[in-house]
Amino acid sequence: MSAAPLIEAQTLSVSVGQHQVCTDLNFTLQPGERLAILGRNGAGKSTLLSVLAGLRAPDTGEILLGGTSYAELGPRQAALRRGWLEQRHGDAFASTVLETTLTGRHPHLGRWDWESAQDADIARTALRAVGLAEMEKRDVQTLSGGERQRLAIATLLTQAAPLYLLDEPLAHLDLNHQIAVLELFAGAARDNGAGVIMVLHEPALAWRYCDRALLIHGDGRHELGPVRQMLTAEHLSALYQHPLQAVEIDGRIGFIPR
Amino acid sequence: MPSSRRALLILTSLSLLAGLSIGLALSVGSLRIPFPDVLAALAGREVQGIDVVLELRLPRALAGFACGGLLALAGALMQVLLRNPLADPYVLGISGGAGVGAMFAILLGLPVLGIDGLAFLGALSAMFIVFGLAHGDGSWTQTRLLLTGVIVAAGCGALVALMLAIAPEHKLRGMLFWLMGDLGQSGQWWPPLLALGVALLLAMPFARELNLLARGMMQAQALGVAVNRLRYAIYLLASLATAASVTTAGSIGFVGLVVPHLVRLATGNDQRLLLPASVLAGGSLLVLADTLARTLIAPQQLPVGVLTALIGVPVFLFLLSRHQR
16 A cells, blocks of 8 residues: 555654653554554553654654654644544533534534534434434433443544544443444444554453554563464463463453463 | 524623613612613713713723623633633632732822732732742643642732731721722723723634533543643633733622533533623623622622622522532
């Protein structure tokens, strides 16, 4: 393919305070590709993702979206190229579910534009995709944790950027919704050529729903490769510093802590 | 997102309320002037009491409207900036700084212009001190800003108390009235009104971005808002709006806190409607409160800040109890 990759990280080094998250990280993500980021609590997965989203500066290195850096793009153009799912959602003020979803249209609207009927349609389609169609008039402050998480995903879909950066997309979700959300982004990658980078806690789901995995060891080391090479009992036992056993059933893999 | 028809309806009714409140302020007082005469006087025709209407009541009503509007606007902006529904225009110490300046001016025996000048200077100093301290490590999180503001306000409160303690008896009344908020001594009516117009004009283009900012800084940035620039601008705008109001009429309490909340009940939380609606409602409320303040126990005048607080406290407590779902 001749087009520039959706995102490209060049010699990226990231740290939080004294803690080194990664050094000299290089990768590219093409349309349709899905990458999982795994690591222990506090390893810096979310920090790395927010750096990739342009919300935090790396120590060194550069990030290009479609060949252009965040500095050149500016926040609004960047918002048309990548969406970012936040890990925590706090609502200081009351607002309806539909209004919240419509905030995803912001980068598409001019300064004086109001959200049109077309924008509302896009938002309603997104709400339907996450199973919140009946709740558009509900106040966000009354939603359960799982419902609020699905609303955040609907807002992200409404933003309609070709690259999704997901920080724990499965947080607060029941098993059925976990699979539904993963299927949703798998479909977006397969059918629309979206790129997905997600922070996950369940290696078996990463194995099933991603092409590559990036393991963050928490001491500055990282490993990147296809899921079948990265997500083995040996690698994961070292990553989580707890012995794991791989179990294969019907061509799917699970990891059981010993 | 309110429909445009609903938005128009709300803004039209609030404009009517604003017109009515100003009409009432022109008509009511020790000299009662019937409504038709008020209109005739405004049209420039010679009627009885035209001097009272045009030279006493109109400037005071306009100044009151402007101050109420400025406070409500500043309150709505501060609540977004700090992402805290309990924030008000004074929470960051602006009125404290203005109070120190004004008390010092009264203590020195300066004329009205001097009091206004030092009050404005005090407000600006407080603004820069809070900003400088909160900015410290370059992050200026909401909590840090809020804490710094509260501490600076407390320091200003101590200075004001000190000056009250050493002030001679005959100056105390003037000082207390200033501190409680009083439109009786306001000088010119046009500077606050001009400030109100400019502030609203500057805020409106950013109203949708403010909607996003209210949902979180990182989230707003991810959706394409230049968050840091916007927060500087909002901080400056809200502070200057507060300073303009405090300079004109002293620290009138509760308008900036209660009005945005009352308006939110009717309009929802879309800043594109909330900001202009708050301006109209805040202006009307202060004009009505001031009319009450000068008629309730006439010829004695009450400081309007006392009345807004007396109205504001029960309303706010009601809202607060409603908030705990």
